[in-house]
Amino acid sequence: MGDPVANYTSRLQQQEGEIKLLQDEIERLRDPQELNFTSSQLDELREENSRLKYRLNILKRSLQEEMSQNDNEMLNINQRLQQIFGEAINTAYPGLENPPLTVTPNQQAKFGDYQCNSAMAMAQVMKAKGRKISPREIAEKIVQNIPNNELIERTEIAGPGFINVHLKRMFVSKLLSSLLVNGVKPPSLKKKKKVVVDFSSPNIAKEMHVGHLRSTIIGDSMCRLFEFLGYEVLRLNHVGDWGTQFGMLIAHLQDKFPNYLSVSPPIGDLQAFYKESKKRFDEDEEFKRRAYQCVVKLQSKEPDFIKAWNLICDVSRNEFQKVYNCLDIRIEERGESYYQDMMTAVIKEFEEKGLVQLDEGRKIVFAPGQSIPLTIVKSDGGYTYDTSDLAAIKNRIFDEKADIIIYVTDSGQAVHFQVVFAAAQLIGWYDPKVIRVEHAGFGVVLGEDKKKFKTRSGDTVRLMDLLEEGLKRSMDKLKEKGRDKVLTPEDLVKAQRAVAFGCIKYADLSHNRINDYVFSFDKMLDDRGNTAAYLLYAFTRIRSIARLANIQEATLRTAVETTEVLLDHEKEWKLGKCILRFPEILQKITDDLLLHTLCDYLYELATTFTEFYDSCYCVEKDRQTGEVVKINMCRMLLCEATAAVMAKGFDILGINPVERM
């Protein structure tokens, strides 16, 4: 028998040795590099990984190539710079997810042409993650990582970390040449997309009021924007042509024009007709009962009743059309009646999916995140706006296959649409990441007294009256400027309409639609400041430069191909860059549907042009004889480019410029 203590000691030592050995082994196994681990599978995976990375890079570049293809479309300089800085930031700080990326044009020449302000925001983001790096250091690293590109001449870092970007003069010059050669072209669309714009949408048998005017002007401009961008646009007039009021109107019609089926009833003033029937409806129980019967018969589509309904609608349609004609609006009427038959199916679908709750006889639907429910069936079994709007959105998604749906109504309906959209998502009709559905709300129109827009007598202003007054005021203004003595009567009328309707539209569009806006003829017809009057004058003046210098259209065409647009003068450079900002403005207004940005841009373009025109001779004339001495063709091309962009801008705003005014 050995000494047990010695035995245990030696066993313990042995075990400790083994533990040490195992620990070392574990440590060794923890580091796969150390293991020198080789396996053919690992090598294969590594190889595959490197090939996939290579392919990814090729694909990324192809995507960029496709995006920047089509030389004849205008390049969005801002977007291109964002791409470049995005890449630079990714290379400089690869780990950063969704790094803040802002590039803006610079107003002051000394800070360069564009500015990237990401460094400050990135410093904040990184600070929040516990990495303290000064914005300037970040800016420096971004600048070091700017990839090779075609447009940046140089950059400099200013202040805390602003990156000022100077563009290559040749690059800007080439873009201008290509703009002149190809015209103002929208960026190409990958896939033809469809937009439904629901706008104007007055109520049958009621007057159109200034609220409808706003919707009509804004909606039309949005349609024009999307049309220019190459979308398929469906302009829908969601008129209020259904409901109990039609029973009362038909009953009244039957009484007043018993032979309405054979002879068209001469309803001149539908407003008065409506008032009369309403009075009877409120006072005469028998009439009221008959009115309800008429509703039932109309809903069951009895031909005589449909005819009566159509007659009434036609009266309104004619009135609306007068307004649309003045404002040059195209729109397809698809009123609430259009969706009647679809509504039952919609209710059934909501019920089947178990989304309907009963509330004191009503059928309601709560959408997630919305405090107000939708009433899809009233307690009397009737349908509501909620029901028809649900049917309409479903129809627009599934039957029209729209990619974008926009509702242009006053902001008062914002909540209603929010709930409708939420319900449509709830039931799975669309995914907001795939289909863009938006309520483009706008504020109310105020009188010059900043109160609700009314006539002096306190009545709502009839739209036609308003337009007539616009025409009158516009003519007064033209005469005041003595234009009636210069222009032919034909041109004078053209100018009158262009100014009148242009001003009304522009006054509306040039204000942020979300705000209320003050309607003032005096302001909108002022030819100073950001008004259509000013822009139209500026435009005709640019157009007249070539004409007054006797430069033929063909000469300009040739010059476009042969003359380089030099941008040596500071004002030429400023104007050139301003012209080329058009695509980024379009991008912005497509994203936020705030058309006043386009107006602001056109105003800036016009004033920048004036600055240029004041300091750069385009045409030199002999002071005595008035004969043309010298033409600076490259400046003439700048005039052309300015006019081309302005014309396209007017086009989108629905303003009709005239050659002479």
Place this chain on the structure above:
Amino acid sequence: SVDRMERKIFIFKSIWVTVDGKSLMEQLRGEALKFHKPGENYKTEGYVVTPNTMNLLKKHLEETGGQVRTRFPPEPNGILHIGHAKAINFNFGFAKANNGICFLRYDDTNPEKEEEKYFTAIREMVEWLGYKPYAVTHASDNFQLLYDLAVDLIRRGHAYVCHQRGEELKGHNVPPSPWRERPVEESLILFDRMRKGMFAEGEVTLRMKMVMEDGKMDPVAYRIKYTPHHRTGDTWCIYPTYDYTHCLCDSIENITHSLCTKEFQSRRSSYFWLCNALDVYCPVQWEYGRLNLTYTVVSKRKIIKLVETGIVRDWDDPRLFTLTALRRRGFPPQAINNFCARVGVTVAQTTMEPHLLEACVREVLNDTAPRAMAVLEPLKVTITNLPTNKEVRVPDFPANEAKGSHVVPFSKTIFIEKSDFREVMEKGYKRLTPDQPVGLRHAGYVISVQRVIKDGCGNVCELEVTCASSDSVEKPKAFIQWVSNPLQCEVRLYERLFLHKNPEDPAEVPAGFLTDINPYSLTVIESALVDRSVGKSKVFDKFQFERVGYFSVDPDSTSEKLVFNRTVTLKEDPGKI
């Protein structure tokens, strides 16, 4: 045995005299080869004439001024070997002989196999052989142009994008592609998508609508490889094939004579077809026989095996027949060029034995390698009666003393080759024995053995001799080399690497070439003694060690110790006693 050897040399000479007679330049004059004159491509049998051929030839002549233009187009994926030497000689030589120009064009269309080191090595070898390329070009220089031409080829209806997989195209009786007749527009779009990375590797190819001589249908023109290219970086993910690229690069470079080995004969019609399908200038392809050498392997894969298994040290191990190996072994470039000239430019494939090449090497080295004295297995000799230490002047070329001389020390202690002394006389032995004196080359002395000193085992370890001026004594039967106060050097002796003539032939070597290694292919002598005249030599300097062989300074040499490779023995069969 003397007779046998001499007969061998005689036979060898007679072989090359019949083809040799003329110089390489004479052999390569266009008329001698019956090649067409520049611009007269159409006179070549089999050349396809299209309605536009004459215009294209006219334009070609305007661009070249009627100059002969050739190219040496190696793939930069391996080291050049002796077979390439023929191609280099043929292409560069033909251009030179006809006052033309020759391009060195790297056929770098396969990004997976290329490495930068091969590019420099190839160029170095071309220049080593004494040729200067008119310009160094790359097939990849033309990637954009080749792509544009491919688009054009699709437009002309001669190519289509095919979705058949590689494995479907292998073997015999491959069914025609079901995509062969797809609309041009479709192929254009798909080809663009190939370029843009929208397909996986192997998923699609661009194929040419053409049947080759061997019945192979619609060779592939472009395939997808997600691999960067050493020159174009990450620009491309589709790369053109040899079949598509080669003739177009020839056309782009206005090559007049596209010389290639006979294996490419089956691709001649596709060569003509593609140029004509694209309506571009069409050079003439001429084939010549490939040069093969026995007792060696030259394929890249096999050399890699030899290196990996440690049988040879590297690509330039002097037992190999890569050009770098031959240079390291000490083969002068002129010798290789002469060999190529002697092989001739016949169309037949020629298989040569290495000793024919070695004979060319001896021929050149005999005139160019200065003599030196070296003792591989030294035996110390003390001259007991040498009055004073002195210096001996040795001519660099004893046959022509006008070519210079050098001086070596001569002192009491000298070393001679162990085999140059025999304790016991044997009939016919002419060198030193206890009873037979021997002359010391260049020294002017004859030595006679005085005392044989032996070590404990009875081996001779030193001799004490007396010397006498060679004028004063009878002429000895032989003169031997010696060294005094010498340099200690390493000497590497090489033998054939393989035992059999055709190590790759399973009939000769059933277990494969790796089993056919000559165990004595390399002998290293760590401490050979060489006279001091070689002390200042540089890498690749060549010497004839008198009575031993031709040697060349190996790059392994250091300032402390020179290393010599035996280039060739003095005679073909060093078996003489």
